[in-house]
Amino acid sequence: MGVAVEPWQTAEIPGPKKALAITNPQIVVSLIKRSKNPIMVVGHKAAEVQLENGLLIDYIIRISERAGIPIVSTPSIQSEFIKRGFSRVIGMPLVDIANRLADPEWAGIEGKGAHDLAIFIGFTYYVGWLILSGLKHFSPQIKTISIDMHYQPHASWSLPNMSLNDWGKNLEVLIGGLEVK
Amino acid sequence: MGEEKNLRIKIGELKSDIGLLRNLEISIGKLIGEEWAEEAGPTVFPSITDLREWDLKILQRYKPFYMPFCDVCCLCTFGKCDLTADKRGACGLNMAGQQSRIVLLACCIGAATHISHARHLVNHLIEKFGRDHSINVGGLNVEVEAPVTRLVCGVKPKTLGDLEDVLNYVERELTRLLSATHTGQEESNIDFESKVLHAGMIDHVGMEVADIAQVSVLGFPKADPEAPLAEIGFGVADITKPVILVIGHNVPSAAEIINYLMENGLYGGVEVTGLCCTAHEITRYNPRAKIVGPISWQLRFIRSGIPDVIVVDEQCIRADTLVEAQKIKAPVIATSDVNCLGLPDRTKDDVDKIVHDLVSGASPGALILDPAKVGEVAVKTTLLAAPKRMKFKAIPDTSGIIEDAKRCRKCNECRRACPNDLPIPEALAEASNGNLESLANLYEECIGCARCESACPVGLQIHSFIVKAAEKKVKEEKYKIRVGRGAIQDVEIREVGGPIVLGEIPGVVAFVGCANYPKGGKEVAEMAMEFARRRYIVVSSGCAAMSIAMYKDEEGKSPYEIFSGRFDAGGLVNVGSCVANSHIAGAAIKIASIFAKRRLRGNYEEIADYILNRVGAAGVAWGAMSQKAAAIASGFWRLGVPVIVGPHGLKYRRMLLGRKDKPEDWYVYDARTGDKVYVGPAPEHLFYGAETKEEAMVMIAKLCMRPNDTTKGRAMKLTHYIDLSKRLFGVIPDDVHLFVRTLADVPITMRDEIIKILEGKGWKENIIPDPTLLPRLVRKRGG
Numbered sequence: 001m002g003v004a005v006e007p008w009q010t011a012e013i014p015g016p017k018k019a020l021a022i023t024n025p026q027i028v029v030s031l032i033k034r035s036k037n038p039i040m041v042v043g044h045k046a047a048e049v050q051l052e053n054g055l056l057i058d059y060i061i062r063i064s065e066r067a068g069i070p071i072v073s074t075p076s077i078q079s080e081f082i083k084r085g086f087s088r089v090i091g092m093p094l095v096d097i098a099n100r101l102a103d104p105e106w107a108g109i110e111g112k113g114a115h116d117l118a119i120f121i122g123f124t125y126y127v128g129w130l131i132l133s134g135l136k137h138f139s140p141q142i143k144t145i146s147i148d149m150h151y152q153p154h155a156s157w158s159l160p161n162m163s164l165n166d167w168g169k170n171l172e173v174l175i176g177g178l179e180v181k
Numbered sequence: 182m183g184e185e186k187n188l189r190i191k192i193g194e195l196k197s198d199i200g201l202l203r204n205l206e207i208s209i210g211k212l213i214g215e216e217w218a219e220e221a222g223p224t225v226f227p228s229i230t231d232l233r234e235w236d237l238k239i240l241q242r243y244k245p246f247y248m249p250f251c252d253v254c255c256l257c258t259f260g261k262c263d264l265t266a267d268k269r270g271a272c273g274l275n276m277a278g279q280q281s282r283i284v285l286l287a288c289c290i291g292a293a294t295h296i297s298h299a300r301h302l303v304n305h306l307i308e309k310f311g312r313d314h315s316i317n318v319g320g321l322n323v324e325v326e327a328p329v330t331r332l333v334c335g336v337k338p339k340t341l342g343d344l345e346d347v348l349n350y351v352e353r354e355l356t357r358l359l360s361a362t363h364t365g366q367e368e369s370n371i372d373f374e375s376k377v378l379h380a381g382m383i384d385h386v387g388m389e390v391a392d393i394a395q396v397s398v399l400g401f402p403k404a405d406p407e408a409p410l411a412e413i414g415f416g417v418a419d420i421t422k423p424v425i426l427v428i429g430h431n432v433p434s435a436a437e438i439i440n441y442l443m444e445n446g447l448y449g450g451v452e453v454t455g456l457c458c459t460a461h462e463i464t465r466y467n468p469r470a471k472i473v474g475p476i477s478w479q480l481r482f483i484r485s486g487i488p489d490v491i492v493v494d495e496q497c498i499r500a501d502t503l504v505e506a507q508k509i510k511a512p513v514i515a516t517s518d519v520n521c522l523g524l525p526d527r528t529k530d531d532v533d534k535i536v537h538d539l540v541s542g543a544s545p546g547a548l549i550l551d552p553a554k555v556g557e558v559a560v561k562t563t564l565l566a567a568p569k570r571m572k573f574k575a576i577p578d579t580s581g582i583i584e585d586a587k588r589c590r591k592c593n594e595c596r597r598a599c600p601n602d603l604p605i606p607e608a609l610a611e612a613s614n615g616n617l618e619s620l621a622n623l624y625e626e627c628i629g630c631a632r633c634e635s636a637c638p639v640g641l642q643i644h645s646f647i648v649k650a651a652e653k654k655v656k657e658e659k660y661k662i663r664v665g666r667g668a669i670q671d672v673e674i675r676e677v678g679g680p681i682v683l684g685e686i687p688g689v690v691a692f693v694g695c696a697n698y699p700k701g702g703k704e705v706a707e708m709a710m711e712f713a714r715r716r717y718i719v720v721s722s723g724c725a726a727m728s729i730a731m732y733k734d735e736e737g738k739s740p741y742e743i744f745s746g747r748f749d750a751g752g753l754v755n756v757g758s759c760v761a762n763s764h765i766a767g768a769a770i771k772i773a774s775i776f777a778k779r780r781l782r783g784n785y786e787e788i789a790d791y792i793l794n795r796v797g798a799a800g801v802a803w804g805a806m807s808q809k810a811a812a813i814a815s816g817f818w819r820l821g822v823p824v825i826v827g828p829h830g831l832k833y834r835r836m837l838l839g840r841k842d843k844p845e846d847w848y849v850y851d852a853r854t855g856d857k858v859y860v861g862p863a864p865e866h867l868f869y870g871a872e873t874k875e876e877a878m879v880m881i882a883k884l885c886m887r888p889n890d891t892t893k894g895r896a897m898k899l900t901h902y903i904d905l906s907k908r909l910f911g912v913i914p915d916d917v918h919l920f921v922r923t924l925a926d927v928p929i930t931m932r933d934e935i936i937k938i939l940e941g942k943g944w945k946e947n948i949i950p951d952p953t954l955l956p957r958l959v960r961k962r963g964g
């Protein structure tokens with residue numbers, strides 16, 4: 001594995017508590033199944049990264065549709081979702097969504113109460129790193145999963161570092177494991 | 182000196198009783214400007230707690246959101262302490278306390294840097310020009326010469342000597358603030374945050390002192406909207422001549438170099454070039470001097486071999502300057518006690534002896550603490566070193582790169598070290614096949630930090646490869662910048678004050694700070710031009726001002742050639758270096774005092790309340806990285822001006838965020854009636870980090886809205902906000918209804934569309950109050 005479960009940016013060393021590495025995407029599937037009110041948080045790279053079966057955003061939409069999870073995206077790519085006929089998305093700046101997720105009293109993105117699980121994808125590495133740090137330290141009520149291409153130590157669970165190709169494959173396995181809703 | 186001490190003690194003793202002791206003004210007035218008739222406000226020379234109530238008010242609305250950059254604390258030998266989640270350290274401190282303490286430390290470092298810079302400069306100028314040399318920042322055009330100092334300290338400095346008293350105060354406050362960071366002092370993160378705001382405020386005073394001192398004495402442009410254009414860019418130096426490179430922020434030594442060249446008729450034969458803010462200052466001193474670029478150009482310019490002598494003063498100078506200079510056989514002259522580079526102190530040595538040692542290579546450099554001597558040594562050394570060096574460079578040629586690239590092990594260490602995650606191994610793989618294009622493409626986004634080189638196990642000079650690969654582009658970097666004009670004139674404030682406060686000029690946007698950009702400096706230029714075209718007032722300073730210049734339109738013109746330098750709608754106003762940021766705060770303060778005639782003297786809270794509620798201004802520090810930038814931002818927050826940073830700015834580890842979904846946070850008093858009125862989230866945030874340029878642009882437009890906007894002004898601001906959101910996000914913002922107070926706020930061109938949204942959101946009409954957060958400003962009590 002070597003560097004697979006080390007921070008992708010060498011100096012971004014967190015501290016004693018580090019994300020559990022997701023060695024099998026099925027772990028994500030069962031975490032989603034167990035969650036009462038999950039949410040997906042999507043960064044701007046979703047509309048930039050090209051994978052084997054489309055743009056990253058296409059994978060994200062499939063995850064959301066299969067698992068029945070609402071999406072909050074960085075506002076600059078909200079229209080990319082809409083263009084694809086996907087409407088269960090709200091555009092909100094990343095720092096705003098993080099600030100709300102840290103608030104146990106927040107009513108949640110669809111007014112169903114606080115979220116217990118947030119899945120992060122599509123972020124510039126260090127931006128995701130910092131936001132996940134904020135949540136790790138200040139919102140014990142929420143678990144976080146990073147399914148980005150690089151290991152995010154501040155998440156509760158994170159995919160390890162992997163190649164673009166392997167990432168795409170893992171996302172496919174994840175999608176395959178989710179029941180159609 | 183005794184006199185300053187007396188003054189300081191006197192003020193310190195009396196301050197707490199200020200409301201009672203009417204003769205306090207006399208005791209201050211005697212020493213610092215006897216004919217200032219304005220009555221002093223409640224907070225003259227405020228201590229840490231004097232403005233705490235104001236701080237708590239704004240921190241209640243804009244709550245800190247922390248993103249710890251490290252889970253442990255290692256500040257004392259009780260530690261390391263693991264502070265993860267809700268754990269406390271051995272001293273009892275928790276994570277929120279620790280994060281806010283680190284922010285305070287950063288701001289203290291930043292403020293200390295500006296304040297000690299100011300102290301050094303004032304001492305130097307007093308020594309040269311006398312304590313009685315008058316303060317003059319804009320002749321008759323600028324009567325309020327020191328708005329920040331007047332506001333904070335309640336004094337009106339007339340001479341260089343008066344500035345010493347102001348510095349005594351800020352130095353004292355700084356020491357108090359720093360002491361609060363000791364183990365076992367403050368425990369409340371909110372009190373740490375209040376101290377952060379205090380640090381920012383005194384930082385602005387320190388910056389103002391530094392800039393008004395140098396503007397008054399050194400012949401810099403004095404609040405001149407038509408300040409001359411200077412050349413900027415990697416390619417502007419005439420490399421057939423000997424070249425002196427100055428780096429840093431504190432101008433005396435660089436000014437003495439120019440003096441020596443002029444006095445000896447040598448200026449035509451030598452190029453004086455600068456990096457970072459000293460570059461701003463030399464062009465303010467003499468617009469024939471040339472700016473190479475912001476901080477990220479240091480390494481590439483030194484390695485190019487162009488400079489024959491490198492003179493460093495203080496701040497933001499790479500800590501490997503001497504090592505890099507030795508690679509190109511250029512001697513280094515250090516000139517500041519805060520940055521000695523391990524060099525021998527040659528201040529008292531004979532000039533010719535020093536020059537001989539530098540030119541012969543007997544010493545790699547010298548520390549010289551006498552600016553006049555630096556001038557002479559630098560020029561003489563350059564003239565003798567240039568023919569010997571023959572522009573010896575440390576950048577390999579193309580064939581060397583292709584060969585070296587073959588040694589790459591594809592280990593990814595470089596990429597994992599690169600702040601911008603640039604795909605270096607991939608570019609090197611292509612380079613090893615003879616194609617340098619991908620390497621060249623990295624140039625725009627490379628911030629020149631060389632972390633990739635440090636990380637590379639086989640020692641590849643990656644940054645140099647990139648610069649060489651992009652050679653054509655690099656050599657074509659030739660642009661124009663309007664040199665730093667200094668203050669904004671009182672008459673300009675009178676003209677735009679009304680339109681800004683009423684909202685008819687949609688906002689004042691200041692692009693400031695460092696060059697740690699996520700995707701190159703071009704984004705700053707693009708943002709600045711967009712807002713200037715939209716007829717906002719665009720202001721710039723520091724590295725950001727340089728990045729704006731380094732851009733050309735189809736006709737080959739730089740932004741400073743396209744837009745006027747007036748502080749007016751559609752203007753692009755370079756105020757100058759870092760310390761000139763004080764003029765941006767000063768302009769906001771002067772709108773309150775000159776246009777709205779609010780009392781200025783020692784009346785901080787009221788003026789900040791005015792700015793927060795009425796002056797649609799926002800700062801953008803897209804590449805902020807330094808502690809100074811942190812301090813500058815905090816000074817703006819306390820004054821009620823929101824600041825947006827780029828993604829790297831999230832590493833300041835704390836945002837100050839409003840919650841527009843909590844209506845209770847957005848009530849103000851109507852000063853006419855005393856009623857509490859909902860005004861919507863304007864401005865929504867005080868410190869905000871954006872992921873992308875597009876996100877920042879929409880947020881800039883949004884953060885310029887203020888409760889006091891007239892309906893016409895609000896309609897115009899909403900037009901820009903909605904238009905930018907539609908263009909960049911492809912949607913109408915989902916919070917438009919929060920910014921519509923009455924139907925007259927709705928932009929006419931978007932009426933039907935927006936009314937439909939309002940109906941859908943159950944929107945209700947509201948009144949537009951005379952807004953304030955301060956109950957004491959209510960003129961009469963309502964029901």
Ligand code: SF4
Nearest residue numbers: 254259260262270272
């Ligand atoms: S300052 Fe406090 S938290 Fe930090 S190392 Fe010392 S005891 Fe631990």
Ligand code: SF4
Nearest residue numbers: 599627628630631633
């Ligand atoms: S010098 Fe450029 S390529 Fe190298 S690590 Fe720094 S930003 Fe990345």
Ligand code: SF4
Nearest residue numbers: 589590592593595637
């Ligand atoms: S660190 Fe050096 S050897 Fe490793 S991939 Fe980068 S350039 Fe190649």
